[in-house]
Amino acid sequence: MTALPIAASAPRRAPARVLPGFNLTLGFTLLYLSLIVLIPLSALFFKTFTLSGDQFWAAVTGPRVMASYRLTFGASLIAALVNVVFGLLVAWVLVRYDFFGKKIVDALVDLPFALPTAVAGISLTALLAGNGWVGQYLEPLGIQLAFNPNGVVIALIFIGLPFVVRTVQPVLEDAEKELEEAATCLGATRWQTFSRVIFPTIAPALLTGFAMAFARAIGEYGSVIFIAGNMPMVSEITPLIIIGKLEQYDYAGATAVALVMLVVSFILLLVINGLQTWQRRRSGATS
Amino acid sequence: MSQALSSTKVQAGTTEARWIRRSLIGLALVFMFLFLVLPLAAVFTEALRKGLDAYLQALKEPDAWSAIRLTLVTAAVAVPLNLVFGVAAAWAIAKYEFKGKSLLTTLVDLPFSVSPVVAGLVYVLMFGAQGWFGPWLQANDIKIVFAVPGIILATVFVTFPFIARELIPLMQAQGNDEEQAAIVLGATGWQTFWRVTLPNIKWGLLYGVILCNARAMGEFGAVSVVSGHIRGQTNTMPLHVEILYNEYQSVAAFAVASLLALLALVTLAIKSFIEWQHEQELKASANTPPERPHPQHPS
Numbered sequence: 328m329t330a331l332p333i334a335a336s337a338p339r340r341a342p343a344r345v346l347p348g349f350n351l352t353l354g355f356t357l358l359y360l361s362l363i364v365l366i367p368l369s370a371l372f373f374k375t376f377t378l379s380g381d382q383f384w385a386a387v388t389g390p391r392v393m394a395s396y397r398l399t400f401g402a403s404l405i406a407a408l409v410n411v412v413f414g415l416l417v418a419w420v421l422v423r424y425d426f427f428g429k430k431i432v433d434a435l436v437d438l439p440f441a442l443p444t445a446v447a448g449i450s451l452t453a454l455l456a457g458n459g460w461v462g463q464y465l466e467p468l469g470i471q472l473a474f475n476p477n478g479v480v481i482a483l484i485f486i487g488l489p490f491v492v493r494t495v496q497p498v499l500e501d502a503e504k505e506l507e508e509a510a511t512c513l514g515a516t517r518w519q520t521f522s523r524v525i526f527p528t529i530a531p532a533l534l535t536g537f538a539m540a541f542a543r544a545i546g547e548y549g550s551v552i553f554i555a556g557n558m559p560m561v562s563e564i565t566p567l568i569i570i571g572k573l574e575q576y577d578y579a580g581a582t583a584v585a586l587v588m589l590v591v592s593f594i595l596l597l598v599i600n601g602l603q604t605w606q607r608r609r610s611g612a613t614s
Numbered sequence: 615m616s617q618a619l620s621s622t623k624v625q626a627g628t629t630e631a632r633w634i635r636r637s638l639i640g641l642a643l644v645f646m647f648l649f650l651v652l653p654l655a656a657v658f659t660e661a662l663r664k665g666l667d668a669y670l671q672a673l674k675e676p677d678a679w680s681a682i683r684l685t686l687v688t689a690a691v692a693v694p695l696n697l698v699f700g701v702a703a704a705w706a707i708a709k710y711e712f713k714g715k716s717l718l719t720t721l722v723d724l725p726f727s728v729s730p731v732v733a734g735l736v737y738v739l740m741f742g743a744q745g746w747f748g749p750w751l752q753a754n755d756i757k758i759v760f761a762v763p764g765i766i767l768a769t770v771f772v773t774f775p776f777i778a779r780e781l782i783p784l785m786q787a788q789g790n791d792e793e794q795a796a797i798v799l800g801a802t803g804w805q806t807f808w809r810v811t812l813p814n815i816k817w818g819l820l821y822g823v824i825l826c827n828a829r830a831m832g833e834f835g836a837v838s839v840v841s842g843h844i845r846g847q848t849n850t851m852p853l854h855v856e857i858l859y860n861e862y863q864s865v866a867a868f869a870v871a872s873l874l875a876l877l878a879l880v881t882l883a884i885k886s887f888i889e890w891q892h893e894q895e896l897k898a899s900a901n902t903p904p905e906r907p908h909p910q911h912p913s
Contacts, residue, residue, distance in 0.1 A: 346793055347803035352706040356718070359699045363770055364725055367736035370746060374739050413645050420642040424635055432643070434886045438650050440825065441878035441885075443832025445852040446871040449859050450653040453660050453868075460656065461648075485649055517630055546729025549834035549852070553859065566731035566835065573735065573839065578744055585732045592727040599727075600720055 371589060374582040386583040391559055392568055398476055399565040403544035406483035410540045411533060413484075414491025421492075422499040436492050439485055444549025451482055452554045474556030479564065482550040487540030494536035495529055498610065502528050531606035538602055542595040546588065657875045661868035672866035673873070680846045681854035681870065684762065688837075688850060689830040692769040696826055700777025701819075705811075707778075708785035709793070719782065725774040733771045734839025737764055760842030765850060768836040773826045780822035781815055788814055817892050821885060828881040832874055 375383065386392070420426075421433055439447065455462045455473040465472060472478055502525060510520040548566040555562040563571075565588060572581035629635070662669050672678065703722055707715060725733065739745050741758040751758060758764045792814070796806040812819075834852040841848045849857065851870055858867035 346709055346790060346797060346806075348705060348807075349710050349712075352702040353710075353712070356699065356703040356706050356722075359702075360718075360721060363767075363774060364721070367740055367771070368724075368728070370736050370739040371732070413642075416638065417642045417646065420639050423629070424639055426639050430886070432646055434882050435646060435650050437882055437885065438654065438878060441828045441832075441881040442654070443828075443834060443852050443871075443874045443878070445834040445855050446657060446832070446874050446878075447653060449855065449867060449871060450656045450660070453864075454652055454656050460652065485653065488649065542727050546727070546732070547835075548729065548731050548838075553856075566729050569731050569735060570839065573738070578739070578742075581735060582739065585729075585735050588729050588732055592729065592732075593724075596720065596723060596727040600723075 368589065371582055371586055374579065375586050378579050378583060382579070383583050386580040387587050391563065392565070392584060394560045395563050395565040395568045398479060398562065399545055402476060402479040402483055402564075403541050405480050406487055406544050407537050407541040409480075409484050410487045410491045411537050414488060414536060414540075415495055415529075415533060417488075418492045418495040418499055422496060436489050439487075439489050444486070444547065445553070447485055448482060448550040448553035451485060451550065452478070455481065455554065473554050474562070476555075476562050478554035478556065479551050479562060482554050483544040483547060486547050486550055487544050490539040490543065491533065491536035494532045494539065498529050498532040498606070499525075501610065528609075531602060531609050535599060535602040535606055538595060538599045542592060542599065545595070546592060654875060654879075657868055657871050660864060661872040663868075664865050668865050669869050669872075672863075672869035675866070677846050677849070678854060678866070678870055681849045681851045682873070684765070684849065685831050685851040687762070688766050688769050689827050691766050692773055692830045693823060693827050695770055696773055696777050697819075697823060699774070700779075700781055700822060703778040704781035704785050704815075705807075707782050709790055722775050722778050722782075725771055730772055730833065730835030731839055734768050734836040737767050737771070737840050759840050760844070761848060764840035765837050765848060768840045769830050769833050772833050772836050773830045776826035776829065777819070777822035780818045780825075784815055784818040785811070817888050817895075821888050824881050824884050824888075828877060831877060 378386065417432075417436065421429065421436075452473055453459050455465075455478060457463065457466045457471075457473075459473075462473060472481060506524050506528075507520050510524045511517075515523070546566065548564070548570075551564055552567060555564060555567075557563055557567060565584065569581045569584050569588075572578075572584065630638070661672075703718075707719060707722075738759050741747055741751060741764065743752065743759075745759070747758075758767070792810050793806050796810045797803075801809070831850075832852055833850075834856070837850055838853060838856070841850070841853055843849060843853060843857065845857065851874055855867050855871045855874070858864075858870065
């Protein structure tokens with residue numbers, strides 16, 4: 328039992344001796360990670376402990392908070408699903424077809440990563456408000472996309488689009504055409520080839536992209552608050568609840584809701600990591 | 615002849631009928647136009663709605679200037695900090711095997727999945743008046759929250775993983791062979807890093823830096839919590855946009871927003887250039903395997 332770890336670690340340590348800097352870089356990494364991320368996040372837990380169980384429960388299940396969970400999770404789910412459909416479409420078109428301006432379209436996909444969220448927020452609001460470019464045509468039809476939950480979904484679609492495109496695109500590029508050729512030679516229709524050969528290959532990537540877009544949407548704040556209208560019980564997202572409690576100096580209440588969000592995002596992070604491992608194993612197995 | 619016949623058949627089998635192709639391209643372009651091009655165009659049109667003079671006037675405001683200055687200072691501190699961290703973390707994670715490595719990699723990614731509002735809140739809990747260090751900071755007359763240091767800390771938090779995340783997969787793919795050769799030939803650790811590793815990772819590094827910079831300059835949620843919104847003092851550009859917008863100064867808000875949109879466009883242009891450059895290099899060195907490390911994106 329005692330001999331085993333030594334035997335196992337001996338060959339592993341060998342490269343570490345050749346390349347210098349292990350202690351320095353790992354030490355710095357751990358120090359910086361602790362100072363910037365881990366210790367501040369632990370403050371969230373310790374602050375929550377100042378609340379009794381009942382107080383905590385009351386803070387995280389108040390009617391306004393519950394309504395905000397419904398909106399945040401519901402809108403994020405819808406937006407991520409829309410992004411799966413259109414993200415797959417955009418990735419497919421970019422990888423498989425040639426058309427004028429393809430390079431520019433490809434570069435534009437990353438716009439939501441690069442454009443500050445507040446800018447996206449005011450600009451989407453300007454477009455969709457009753458007097459905006461798009462809003463003025465929709466309002467006579469009775470469609471309102473700004474200052475209600477619809478606006479939240481639209482802002483979250485904008486934010487999440489690149490995640491699905493950029494996770495599916497490389498997998499689609501690497502997918503072997505020979506498999507499709509074989510399917511065709513064996514008499515499959517194009518739709519059968521897509522649904523039974525191509526889709527299973529890209530499904531893990533699609534799911535990863537979905538989870539990433541969903542995780543990002545849940546925490547999103549900047550782009551949403553301008554377009555949401557922020558009416559309590561109707562169009563108030565959970566991050567805004569935290570801000571609201573902070574502004575009333577209800578630090579413990581804000582912390583309790585923040586802890587719920589932190590736990591959710593941690594679970595999603597683990598899910599995404601698991602999905603990525605699955606995806607890597609999948610693509611490793613086929614190639 | 616039979617080969618030619620079968621190859622055209624297969625060709626038809628691995629792509630779609632022309633009308634399907636055209637409608638898919640059309641649908642994708644319409645979606646991209648509605649969700650990406652229109653919002654971008656709206657920023658500039660709204661900014662120039664009352665003409666160029668009003669636009670320039672809005673940018674000459676002293677409050678706008680101080681917001682621009684604070685944004686530049688914040689990025690100038692946050693990006694180098696995360697650059698040093700990113701290189702160190704990538705070196706430790708990609709070059710060595712150790713216990714808890716996958717946990718460490720997950721923890722490095724953590725700030726991406728934390729809501730920006732929560733990121734801001736944790737610093738208020740640490741350094742705010744009622745926070746852990748609040749009384750001590752007050753006694754020594756140091757302001758962190760609702761002041762510039764808090765803004766910088768929150769920005770460092772949200773941009774924490776950007777550079778590390780670009781470098782880790784890149785350095786893992788490149789392996790240790792070249793570095794080991796350099797060490798065996800008598801190079802010191804620093805020489806190896808500067809002359810062997812750095813040239814190999816320079817494009818990934820630059821890519822991480824521009825993404826980190828774009829996010830640092832554009833961060834809104836986290837900074838909004840710790841800033842205190844003091845005009846002319848603790849307002850970054852995105853916060854200034856919000857204030858102007860809420861005061862119904864639409865042209866001024868979009869004028870400042872247009873600068874941030876330009877920053878986004880420049881970022882995208884540099885990113886495309888890096889990808890193009892990287893492809894050229896791969897083509898030039900024929901003996902390098904044609905893998906294309908499509909840079910991973912932040913989540």
